[in-house]
Amino acid sequence: MFTKEIYVKRREELKKSVKSGIILLLGNGEAAMNYSGNTYAFRQDSSFIYYVGLDTPDLAYILDIDQNKEYLLGDELTIDDIIWMGNLPSLKERAAGAGIDTVLPFSNLATIIGAGLKSNRTIHYLKPYRYRNQLILSEILGVPCRDAPLGVSTDLTKAIIRMRLIKSAEELAELEDAGRTGYAMHIVAMKMCQPGVSEREIAGTIEGLAISTGNRVSFPTILSMNGQTLHNHDHSGILQAGRLMLCDAGSENLNYYASDFTRTTAVGGEYSERQKNIHNIVLKAMNDSIAMAKPGITYKSVHRNAYRIIFEGLRDLGLVKGETEAALEAGVPALFMPHGLGHALGLDVHDMEDLGETLVGYDEETKRDTLFGYRSLRFGKRLEPGHVLTVEPGIYFVPQLIEKWRAEKTNADFIHFDKLKDYYGFGGIRLEDDIVITPQACRPVYEKRLPVTVEEIEAAVKS
Ligand SMILES: [Mn+2]
16 A cells, blocks of 8 residues: 555545546455355455555445545444454554545445435446446446446546556556566566476466465466467466467566566477567567657557568568558458557556446547457557556467458458468467556566567576
């Protein structure tokens, strides 16, 4: 938790931005895994953490803008809670740590919101992503559960996105901390990347590192020889010489900030010519993207430039053909990289995705594309100092997608389908770094860069 002045200042700014009505921020509750007493590790809601800082379950925060009053709603621990789960300072004391003076029992939530609704006040709340909070909203708003998301406040959502998107110095220090652990996780994964080692053993080892220094991993670890499956959570493989291991993993630190790195390592640290060639195209796309990312540039244009590099690199290898601009217009590179170049990173690994990916990543000026590949870019708008983003180009050979395009003759003029058959067992290569936009350009969130060239990765595996 930061100092209370930081939370007070954030809430002041939020109040000024939303202007009138009642703001409601619901914290998360415990989530049952297989029975109610056996829960997933508790994860507080990120916006609640950002404005209130308290990370225990069953809390809510109300800011009545018009009456200039704020409340923390929650119940003090019972003797049973204390016996089983341990004691904590009183809620009143913990609220004071966030600069909030008034604490009310959680049951007052319905009363306060009900009174607000009766006097036709606007209740500003965020889109729920857990059924528990959707149920609470349904009850206190008096609407059917399925309709609770309909009244979500765009004003509140946009105000929070504006604030959370620009990372302050203290947030950057937290992100750097998460990056330090993420770095260590990937170095360990590279060293373990030897024939005969199971994917599960490596994934488990690096997830343990994340838990040993912070809260947990920032998302379920992607670690597989089948890197062509973008979010592959299957770890049942045994590493084989000649294959690649794609590892996309990061940590969530003790203050909830995330890191998210990807490296693709040749098993045993020996790249084939073909693997080197593909790796070097992805690396060029990554390095050029980092060189391009600065204030005033849209990330959409950086994504397009990465697509250009990928298309031209694959053309040099004889896998595609034709004129670059026409290929980019037609979306040809999406066959090999069917995802976006990157996303915002912060308290969430896909920062604020719960609030709406398009609201976070696009605006009036920069609209989301509809074409396959381009449409998967989560963040496209103009970059500003303080934005933290991932840069993660990739090249994948997904046999089913290639066969589909071949059968449907999609972009057939650009693609040497016959030559692609040789790559059906290749997998995929993705490289990912985390950057922060500075007033002039950008820099890595964590100062040390993971081994990234073929030579550096080979050396790391063998070290
Ligand atoms: Mn990512």
